Amino acid sequence: MKNWKAMAGGLVLAGALAVPGMTMAAGGEHDPHHFRGPMIERMAEELDLTEGQKAQLKANREANREAHKARREEMRALHEQLREAIDSGADQATLDRLGAELGKLQVAKMQEMHRQHQQLESILTDEQKAKLEQLKSERKERWKEHRQKRAERRQQQQ
Known part of the structure; x- marks a missing residue:
């Protein structure tokens, strides 16, 4: 400890x-x-x-x-x-x-x-907040899939 x-x-x-x-x-300084x-x-x-x-x-x-x-x-x-x-x-x-x-x-x-x-x-508005939460969930799912595909590619390369 x-x-x-x-x-x-x-x-x-x-x-x-x-x-x-x-x-x-990634190519230098970026904004x-x-x-x-x-x-x-x-x-x-x-x-x-x-x-x-x-x-x-x-x-x-x-x-x-x-x-x-x-x-x-x-x-x-x-x-x-x-x-x-x-x-x-x-x-x-x-x-x-x-x-x-x-x-x-x-x-x-x-x-x-x-x-x-x-x-x-x-x-x-309440409707826009709900839509924002939906968009966040979709984005998280896409990133999860992206990470899984990347992990699979790494395993195949080994």
Whole structure:
């Protein structure tokens, strides 16, 4: 049980290092909102949002934009500090501290996403909320099928 902190720190560290690596492997820097515009438009169409609801959704996004940008920049800087600390052979206490800071930012990001989802639901009618739940269920099912197919392909390759 003593090593759980080290293991947790290692997992946070691994995740922190994996994400930038995957981004670079995918072709370099990308706008994190690259797909968000079309995704929001498609959701608005599928939920049959009114012009007023679309305007409220846009106003909510605009209101959150600066805070999101600041958090993203803070996370980017923290990732860079973590990379430099690892490259320079920093001690475990430094890595744990940086990992804990990164974890706090991740939690804050998740909380903000939850709050934004609540904002979205607050402008929806009961019928639209039901449709949103249906869309979420369908998306989860597609991802489940996708993961199963990927696992099957991996087994066949072995």
